[in-house]
Amino acid sequence: MKIFGVRLPGMSSLILWGLLWELVGRTGFSFFLPPLSEVIATLYEIIGTAAFQKALFETAYAFLAGVFFAVVIGIPVGILMGKSRLIDELLLPWVNIFLSAPLTALVPVLMVLFGFGMKAIVITTTLFAIWIIILNARAGVQGINRSLVEMARSFGARPWDAFTKVYFWAALPEILGGVRIGVIRAVKGVIIGQLLISIVGFGALFELYSANFLMAHFWAVLIVLFALAFTLAEFLAWLERKVAYYAAAR
Amino acid sequence: MAMPQTDLSLVETAGAAPQMAVRVRGVSKTYGSVEALRNLSLDFPRGQLTSLLGPSGCGKTTLLKIIAGLLEPTAGEVEVNGHPVTGPGPDRAFVFQDFALLPWATVLRNVAFGLELRGVARSEREAIAEKYIAKVGLSGFEKSYPHELSGGMRQRVGLARALAVDAEVLLMDEPFSAVDEQTRRKFQEDLLELVAQERKTFIFVTHSIEEAVYVSDQIAILLPRPSRVSEIIRPEGLRTKDVANIRRDSEYLDIVDRIWASLRSYVE
Numbered sequence: 001m002k003i004f005g006v007r008l009p010g011m012s013s014l015i016l017w018g019l020l021w022e023l024v025g026r027t028g029f030s031f032f033l034p035p036l037s038e039v040i041a042t043l044y045e046i047i048g049t050a051a052f053q054k055a056l057f058e059t060a061y062a063f064l065a066g067v068f069f070a071v072v073i074g075i076p077v078g079i080l081m082g083k084s085r086l087i088d089e090l091l092l093p094w095v096n097i098f099l100s101a102p103l104t105a106l107v108p109v110l111m112v113l114f115g116f117g118m119k120a121i122v123i124t125t126t127l128f129a130i131w132i133i134i135l136n137a138r139a140g141v142q143g144i145n146r147s148l149v150e151m152a153r154s155f156g157a158r159p160w161d162a163f164t165k166v167y168f169w170a171a172l173p174e175i176l177g178g179v180r181i182g183v184i185r186a187v188k189g190v191i192i193g194q195l196l197i198s199i200v201g202f203g204a205l206f207e208l209y210s211a212n213f214l215m216a217h218f219w220a221v222l223i224v225l226f227a228l229a230f231t232l233a234e235f236l237a238w239l240e241r242k243v244a245y246y247a248a249a250r
Numbered sequence: 251m252a253m254p255q256t257d258l259s260l261v262e263t264a265g266a267a268p269q270m271a272v273r274v275r276g277v278s279k280t281y282g283s284v285e286a287l288r289n290l291s292l293d294f295p296r297g298q299l300t301s302l303l304g305p306s307g308c309g310k311t312t313l314l315k316i317i318a319g320l321l322e323p324t325a326g327e328v329e330v331n332g333h334p335v336t337g338p339g340p341d342r343a344f345v346f347q348d349f350a351l352l353p354w355a356t357v358l359r360n361v362a363f364g365l366e367l368r369g370v371a372r373s374e375r376e377a378i379a380e381k382y383i384a385k386v387g388l389s390g391f392e393k394s395y396p397h398e399l400s401g402g403m404r405q406r407v408g409l410a411r412a413l414a415v416d417a418e419v420l421l422m423d424e425p426f427s428a429v430d431e432q433t434r435r436k437f438q439e440d441l442l443e444l445v446a447q448e449r450k451t452f453i454f455v456t457h458s459i460e461e462a463v464y465v466s467d468q469i470a471i472l473l474p475r476p477s478r479v480s481e482i483i484r485p486e487g488l489r490t491k492d493v494a495n496i497r498r499d500s501e502y503l504d505i506v507d508r509i510w511a512s513l514r515s516y517v518e
Contacts, residue, residue, distance in 0.1 A: 145348070145350070147346045147347070147348050147350040148350050148352070150315075150320050150344070150346070150350070151344070151346060151350035152367075153320060153338055154318055154319070154320060154338045154342070154343070154344040155338070155343070155344075155363065155364040155367050155368075155411075155415065156338055156339070156340060156364075156367055156368060157367045158367075161367055165366075165367075166352070169352070169354050172354075243354070
């Protein structure tokens with residue numbers, strides 16, 4: 001965006017919104033909203049504490065493990081669904097149901113099945129992320145240009161070569177798009193898991209701070225979480241743009 | 251329709267068998283209830299360029315893909331050098347209408363890709379690819395990616411890839427239809443030179459009458475619903491003339507007119 005001929009860097013508007021937050025906070029409008037400067041000061045204060053770092057570690061661990069399983073299971077399943085009519089017919093209804101289902105309602109069932117520990121949280125995270133990854137990998141494989149498939153066949157590609165040298169790469173833009181959205185959903189999954197299943201990680205901090213009306217602490221943790229999720233999503237979007245020219249060429 | 255099926259059989263008996271690189275025998279193809287090809291027979295002389303010409307929907311691309319082994323005929327058979335076709339094989343190479351290049355690979359890897367799939371060692375296949383990149387006039391673009399090239403240059407990559415595997419038969423599916431008119435004319439001139447140099451058998455699908463007459467040794471005119479060969483024309487006189495003068499040659503113009511006269515009733 002340009003203002004008075006000066007080119008503003010991306011997301012300059014955040015400064016404006018930050019200022020607004022500061023002003024509203026200073027009017028003492030609500031205990032719920034302390035000034036931004038106070039939140040940032042609190043952030044500095046708690047970021048080095050053992051409690052915060054333990055929460056960060058627990059959340060990161062559950063998140064990464066959940067995303068790992070979603071990717072490692074989701075991409076091959078999606079590719080298989082895209083290539084095999086039978087597997088597609090069998091699995092597609094379930095994938096669509098789980099994609100649109102309010103998964104939060106399933107969390108109590110997961111607690112019964114997998115206990116109150118880390119395992120249930122990781123599974124919740126995976127369940128939030130995996131469906132869109134499957135669907136996108138499937139769409140990517142189905143969208144491969146027919147003549148690329150024919151090209152591989154006519155030059156004598158064996159199935160494994162066709163898969164590793166052509167199909168995977170041709171579907172990569174959609175696969176990455178699915179992973180990006182899956183990662184964003186995994187953030188929801190991990191926090192919901194930590195709030196509902198066992199009060200650990202950032203979930204525990206949210207619970208603790210809001211129950212004790214420590215609003216500056218609450219906002220500080222929220223800012224950290226939002227920033228982490230946003231950075232991750234932006235990184236994946238950047239990766240996606242790097243391979244976007246594939247899509248144009250198909 | 252001056253030369254119907256009876257003359258076709260004359261051509262078959264006149265040409266001695268070993269001179270035919272590809273023979274199509276009574277091929278039919280149906281998709282469900284739609285009959286795309288019915289009992290089609292056609293011979294392709296070795297070292298010559300044969301065009302399959304006809305209005306859209308006449309099954310010319312279907313026939314080409316059956317010869318390539320990408321589609322199976324419902325009945326009949328195709329022979330390449332006397333061997334029946336059961337699937338794609340190293341004796342045939344395909345040039346695609348939409349180029350079918352790997353967008354994530356450089357020109358060098360794309361041209362070498364057919365050899366890569368055959369397990370040729372990297373240094374060897376890249377040396378061969380470089381030779382053919384030079385041959386199609388793309389030297390200096392080895393490290394470029396397809397999206398950095400114009401449509402005409404991309405098709406040169408597709409052509410180089412097909413030449414690099416050194417197949418005896420080159421199957422070209424409307425290869426110049428996605429490039430602009432000037433590039434197309436240059437391609438046609440280059441193709442004539444290539445046919446003369448390479449001693450390969452070219453099978454060329456086109457819907458352009460002028461293009462077919464300009465580049466072909468033999469033109470098979472296909473008529474639709476269901477597809478059959480209605481006529482075979484051999485513009486032999488043109489092949490000895492200077493390429494620069496073909497387009498104003500009276501024989502060229504006569505043949506173009508004659509083909510149009512037989513096709514016009516099939517164009518909606």
